Amino acid sequence: MKRLEQRYLERMSDLYPTIAAAATEIINLEAILNLPKGTEHFLTDIHGEYEAFAHVLKNGSGSVRRKIDDVFGNTLTAKDKQELATLVYYPKERMEMVKKTEENMDDWYKINLFRLIELSKRSASKYTRSKVRKALPKDFAYVIEELITEKQVGMDKESYYNKIIATIIRIRRAEEFICAISELIQRLVVDHLHILGDVYDRGPGPHIIMDMLQKYHSVDIQWGNHDVLWMGAAAGQWGCMANVIRICARYGNMDILEDGYGINLLPLATYAMRVYEGDPCECFKLKGTQRPDRAETEMNQKIHKAISIIQFKVEGQIIARNPQFKLEGRNLLHRINWEEGTINLDGTSYRMLDLNFPTVDPEHPYQLTEEEEEIMERLEKAFLGCEKLQSHMRFLLAKGGLYKVYNKNLLYHGCVPLTEDGELKPVTLYGKTYKGQQLYEAVESYVRKGFFALNPSEKLKGKDVMWYIWLHPDSPLFGKDKMATFERYFLAEKETHVEKKNPYYKLLEKEEVVDRILDGFGLLREGTHIINGHVPVKLKNGESPIKCNGKVLVIDGGFSRAYQKETGIAGYTLIYNSYGLLLVAHEPFESKEAAIQKGTDIHSETMIVKRVVERRLVGDTDIGLELRGQVHDLEVLLAAYRNGTLKEKI
Structure with a gap:
């Protein structure tokens, strides 16, 4: 340890080669500690x-x-x-x-x-x-x-x-x-x-916002579920890609993909217009947009339906290769009774609002057609090859994470998974169980693997975890028992649309529960805030x-x-x-x-x-803590000069 300390002091002496230099820096840092904290x-x-x-x-x-x-x-x-x-x-x-x-x-x-x-x-x-x-x-x-x-x-x-x-x-x-x-x-x-969190989806300019953030002088980003969805799409995860395109179609924001990121949607549009020719796609009306061009609206609705059907198929395949996700109950295409035009959910039969699924094989409902497979392969290349999108995702990876502790505040986007009685919920992922802070760190690690892992198996797990984060009941960025996308499109009964929230949201007023969350992140109960x-x-x-x-x-x-x-x-x-x-x-x-x-x-x-x-003051902040550490090290360096352990470099 003494050798390490000696080497550390020698490196410091390169920066502060004299007593005067070290002393001046101590005075400067002490002055900074007494300035008001920044906003x-x-x-x-x-x-x-x-x-x-x-x-x-x-x-x-x-x-x-x-x-x-x-x-x-x-x-x-x-x-x-x-x-x-x-x-x-x-x-x-x-x-x-x-x-x-x-x-x-x-x-x-x-x-x-x-x-x-x-x-x-x-x-x-x-x-x-x-x-x-x-x-x-x-x-x-x-x-x-x-x-x-x-x-x-x-x-x-x-x-x-x-x-x-x-x-x-x-x-x-x-x-x-x-x-x-x-x-x-x-x-x-x-x-x-x-x-x-949630820079992306719904509004028309997430790519413009990302450009602004890249130029901003000091920023950190806690990923939202919509951000991780786009990260998964940028990593080439097909379930994430399909969801991204579907949401852009739903809100009339195809321009984000085509003009903002240069993703070529022509093959998908051509396919949708041909396969769903004559189909009014009533279940796929656009939301939150007033498009005066009837032809464009019709095309968007057909794209909306085409990519939705592809999404349900792709998600069925993801669920099949990840049985540990325990999402078999969300595979619904095989539950359709094609002859009666109904679907059975939890023992109840509901009439489908739309049964025109020309590309779904009732015997193999989750199998993509050759044309759908080719479209997804081309889209994957487009997402992976878009330099602007990859730049934005690298920025999210560099500046972001699933949570952050900053100046006694715990920041995250969604919710900490809890049990009904307010305990931190244990969540099993790929054979290991986590809860609280450990869950956040494990899931974030998988996201990074989805981009950077050299092992193909680990990289695939990372990609699939990004989709998991988007819609899994145990995801800290979703917090509901299901994502009722299918039900909202195809069933009129409102009770099937209900997405039950994690107990987190009804327990936030209970101080003992909030304190338990803070304990789970190793934080003090007093003077700390959760911001989400x-x-x-x-x-x-x-x-x-x-x-x-x-x-x-x-x-x-x-x-x-x-x-x-x-x-x-x-x-x-x-x-x-x-x-x-x-x-x-x-x-x-x-x-x-x-x-x-x-x-x-x-x-x-x-x-x-x-x-x-x-x-x-600055001295009361995390930066202040770092500066006090620097002052301490400089004082040790100063003592080393004065007691003859180190020589000044004059």
Whole structure:
């Protein structure tokens, strides 16, 4: 151990070769520990709503507006504050509008430049100069640093600033400068972003959201069930691929696959139009979309039916090769009585709404036709060969996981599988039994194997586990007794559509159950919160996102337009700043154009979940813990220099 310590100190001495260097770094780190903690921003269940997501990202769930209120108080009118906020969100577009009516743009530039500089000063105040310097836009880094850094006593600051501003305006760089400093404010107002799952499905732009996240300065992602479904599709798992295409067809979002990712759907479309010619596909009407083109709608419905039938066949094959999943009860094609037009479920006979299944062989219902097999093989190559999709999935793998513990908060998307009496449920997967944290880590390990394992058998298991995560009753990302896709398409009886939730959802108000979950992840019971999404909180029905006296926060409030009629709002987001936890309830986002033209923001109501007595500092965070470890190691290095164990490298 002493040899290892000696080698470690020698490596450290390469970075800090003298007493002065080590001492300076200790002073620097101690100073950082006493700065206010950075603001964390939590979002979940975005479901492809890229415009609303982009706006919430820009306004930091009201953080920009709160910062404007802090800086300007009563010195600006409510209208001026809103116009300044809109300028921060959409600087280029807002200036284009202002130029149409403003007679003296130089004065407008001057006023707003000074306001933005004051706002950026306050936004930068909780960070070190080094961190702010790294965030500065390259083209204006020096000038912005001069403007937001306090000058020495005795310098005529007002004259100095005025000269810089006047020069920026005179040389016609005001608009570029305003764009740069607005982006800096957005960057500084939120220090770290948490995405608690479900970037994908339902909305039109998950690929656009992924592009934004790849450019974001600091982010982690807890995978949602829809994200893992796309990961499985990107890994070439046929059940996941079929589900992805079916959901895109159902919501009229084939453009995501064709234009967003360049997946060629022509073979599938040609096949569907021929096989289901003359079939109105009434059970496969599109959801949440108004397509004016009748021919396109008809084609989408036929694709919807074709891929659904392929999905039921493929899933039957996955179930057959994984008997340990114990999902035989979800294979339903062989239960159809073709002569009577009924299906038997749990001893009850139900009449089928559609029996036109020309590609299903009653003797071998789960066998794909040669053409279906060829279509799936071509689709697999397309998913595996799409560089943009693979890039997005690599990002999810690098930045994400099934859960995360961050600053005493336990983050995950779905639910911890529980028994009826609130105990952690043991789950068996490929011969081993897990529960709680062990289950999350085992399942995540299989997901990574599905992409990276060299052993073909282990890689296949990993791929199939991604499908398992999507719909298995024991999946921590599903949390229901079944996925009633077949019943919802083909049976009118509502009782067959019911998907019974895991006991987790009815036990969240019981503190002993929540404490048991925290124990299962090795976390302290006091001062720790569980933050998750997955199941929309129906505010209009009186549901609250705050559970168990604030220990649990369920922040899915319907970001997706498809859910907003049920929830009554357009999503919850959470802010954790140095003063405490703030839960923000959003009303629907009208459009980017309305935000620019009318200066309208997403109207939000903020609830204080927890306010701290003393302002939280960096030293109170996980980063603070790491920095204290670095301080300790530097002090050991300093002692080694001073007692002669190590020589300075001068």
